[in-house]
Amino acid sequence: MTIVRRRRDRDRRALGVPPPLLTADPTGSDVAAAQTAASIENVAIALYGRASDLVSVQSLGSPARLTLAALLNGAAQHHADHLTAFNAAATRLGGRAQTAPDPALTSSVVQPALGATTAAQLLQVLAQLELAAETYAAQVVAVSDRQLKNSFAAITGVEAQHAGLLLAAASLLDEAKVASVAFPWEAATLPATAATEGTPSAFLRTDQARPPTEGAAR
Numbered sequence: 521m522t523i524v525r526r527r528r529d530r531d532r533r534a535l536g537v538p539p540p541l542l543t544a545d546p547t548g549s550d551v552a553a554a555q556t557a558a559s560i561e562n563v564a565i566a567l568y569g570r571a572s573d574l575v576s577v578q579s580l581g582s583p584a585r586l587t588l589a590a591l592l593n594g595a596a597q598h599h600a601d602h603l604t605a606f607n608a609a610a611t612r613l614g615g616r617a618q619t620a621p622d623p624a625l626t627s628s629v630v631q632p633a634l635g636a637t638t639a640a641q642l643l644q645v646l647a648q649l650e651l652a653a654e655t656y657a658a659q660v661v662a663v664s665d666r667q668l669k670n671s672f673a674a675i676t677g678v679e680a681q682h683a684g685l686l687l688a689a690a691s692l693l694d695e696a697k698v699a700s701v702a703f704p705w706e707a708a709t710l711p712a713t714a715a716t717e718g719t720p721s722a723f724l725r726t727d728q729a730r731p732p733t734e735g736a737a738r
Contacts, residue, residue, distance in 0.1 A: 549733075550609075550613050550663045550664055550665045550668055551610050551613045551614060551615035551736075552615075552732055552733045552736035553659050553662065553663050553668070553732040553733075554606045554607070554609040554610040554613065554615070554618075554663075554668055555606075555607075555610050555615060555616075555618040555735060555736045555737045556618075556622065556655070556730060556731070556732055556733060556734050556735035556736055557602075557606040557652075557655065557656065557659070557672070557675075557735075558603055558606040558607045558610060558617065558618035558735070559618050559620060559621055559622040559623075559625075559734070559735025559736075560622050560625060560652045560655065560730065560735060561599050561600075561602045561603035561606060561652075562603065562618070562619065562620065562621040562622070563621040563622050563625045563626060563629065563630065563649065564595075564596075564599040564602075564649055564650075564652070565596060565599045565600055565603060566621060566630070567629070567630055567633055567634075567646070567649065568592050568593070568595050568596035568599060568646070569596055570634070571592045571633070571642060571646065572588065572589040572592045572593060574634070574636070574642060576636050576637060576638050576639045576641070576642045577589065577592075577639050577642065579639075580639055580693075580701075583701070584639075584693070584701040587689075587701050588639065588643075588689065588701065591685060591686075591689070592646075595646075595682050598678055598682070602675050602678070605671050605675070606618075606671065609665070609667065609668045609671060610737075612667075613665060613668070615737065616737050617737075618735060618736070618737045620735070620737070621735075622730065622734060622735040623734075623735070624730070624734060625649065625730075629645060629648060629649045632645050633645040633646060633649075638693070639690075639693050640690045640691075640693035640694045641690075643686045643687070643689055643690035643693070644686070644687070644690050646682075646686050647682075647683045647686040647687050647690070650679045650680070650682045650683035650686065651679075651683070651728050652679050652730075653676045653677075653679035653680045653683065653724060654724060654725060654726045654727070654728050654729045655726075655729040655730045655732075656672040656673075656675055656676040656679065657672070657676045657724055657726050657729070658726040658729040658732075659672045659729075659732060660672045660673045660676065662732060676724070680724060684718040684719055685718065687717050687718045687719075688717055688718030689701055690717070691711075691713055691717035691718070692711075
């Protein structure tokens with residue numbers, strides 16, 4: 521295994537690929553990691569559940585208002601599914617389900633989102649919440665349980681997709697292209713910046729990953 525790892529690292533250096541940035545503590549237990557992920561999902565569910573009713577969204581004209589409401593409500597359902605998966609892992613591994621929100625994200629994300637004065641600001645804050653993808657990507661290599669690894673890997677991609685859609689929609693609202701926020705998307709009406717704003721990084725980093733015990737049940 522050591523030889524394989526060394527060969528892999530050598531090949532990555534030869535291709536100019538930077539080493540992965542892992543800020544999560546790999547010594548945290550799998551149960552704590554699953555509970556922390558569940559606590560992040562609790563924040564997301566609560567926030568997305570209120571987002572479409574906020575004045576910043578309701579003040580938009582149609583079809584942007586309806587499109588954003590569908591996007592936000594769909595994301596809320598995804599996060600509910602993720603919560604179920606993470607709590608199932610926590611209990612299967614001998615812990616208990618985490619029903620409380622992540623304390624750090626509650627103060628750093630929820631209040632700014634509820635206080636957003638425009639829909640674009642709200643979407644940008646929600647995209648910050650979707651940096652849960654970084655936490656989950658870090659935990660893919662940190663946890664030992666294979667089933668939990670698979671859950672982290674699969675859900676990482678979904679959160680990254682959420683972030684991309686939110687940032688793309690926010691860029692349209694910032695550029696006063698409210699009419700372009702509609703489904704199905706009309707590619708001809710979208711500015712070139714929609715794609716670059718939606719995918720600001722070619723590779724997912726993990727420098728903003730939450731510590732694996734931050735939201736552990738206590």
